[in-house]
């Protein structure tokens with residue numbers, strides 16, 4: 001080009017053009033080659049492969065999903081109730097976006113099968129329609145089937161008619177999180193009662209936002225001390241250790257605060273780490289039993305082996321939450337002091353912290369970062385949210401969330417004030 005830059009233009013399968021410009025010829029050339037390779041993959045779609053019915057395709061996908069039994073049961077029930085009748089007999093490649101949109105319209109007008117704990121008759125006129133969450137969940141079931149079909153090599157279909165449809169807004173409610181004072185009280189209760197390992201585990205949840213299963217499944221070899229990163233590649237489920245697919249946002253590398261890195265050093269000092277012997281769930285859904293306590297686990301359970309979710313909640317989390325006191329003293333049993341006067345022990349109910357389930361850890365991590373001005377995009381990456389909508393639940397906490405509005409009001413006020421002079 002006259003500017004001295006190089007430009008490549010490729011024509012996409014839909015007829016539109018896409019252009020890239022760079023000062024380096026090699027960059028635009030590589031880009032164009034990659035784009036063309038992509039379209040090539042798209043044109044390799046075998047039309048006969050897409051003639052499989054949606055219900056047959058679902059059986060195939062379900063068999064290798066590797067999902068936990070409880071998740072599978074939920075998905076099965078959504079499919080049976082809202083999707084099977086509408087879509088089961090359709091060939092996978094026959095559904096258009098318009099068909100998908102019409103179905104969503106229908107779903108939004110569908111009345112609930114139960115209301116206030118009772119089954120309802122078709123004639124019940126004042127039964128509310130399906131909740132926005134149910135509509136989202138049913139659409140997600142369909143969308144996931146098409147995502148799996150596009151993910152095949154070669155792809156079974158070329159597009160997902162259920163992606164990015166216009167859905168009713170979700171009422172997600174207010175996100176709760178611990179205040180710093182409560183968090184500190186919880187950390188010291190954990191360390192006092194159970195030791196540094198449990199404090200560090202909870203801090204990873206509260207500061208870095210790891211999911212509980214990600215901390216249970218964390219292996220010493222995944223901590224990069226020099227770059228101060230943790231590579232989150234696996235999650236411990238009830239069935240065993242499961243690897244995140246490369247395509248998932250949950251699979252990520254995250255920074256950790258220096259103080260936590262020190263704690264991790266202390267916890268792993270002098271440990272010899274051999275090969276992983278954890279029970280595993282393979283990508284095919286097949287289970288592989290464990291071979292004894294894994295020496296690589298960062299946070300092993302008391303008897304070795306991985307931590308169990310229910311055990312963590314009942315044996316460590318809630319006892320520590322109940323024992324945490326913001327004055328830093330251990331709770332008093334059988335003592336009674338005047339309010340605010342805690343001697344060696346604390347007898348002031350005002351010093352207790354709020355009782356939340358462990359998922360408060362991730363909410364706390366995200367809320368603090370957003371309040372500190374960290375962009376939502378970065379928070380999404382740190383927490384590994386698959387959907388940006390999840391991260392947006394924290395948007396109102398950003399320091400500049402209402403900045404533009406406030407600025408506009410104050411400009412108007414200034415204008416009015418000056419026009420009165």
Ligand SMILES: [Zn+2]
Nearest residue numbers: 276277278294
């Ligand atoms: Zn292991």
Ligand SMILES: [Zn+2]
Nearest residue numbers: 327342346351
């Ligand atoms: Zn106290």
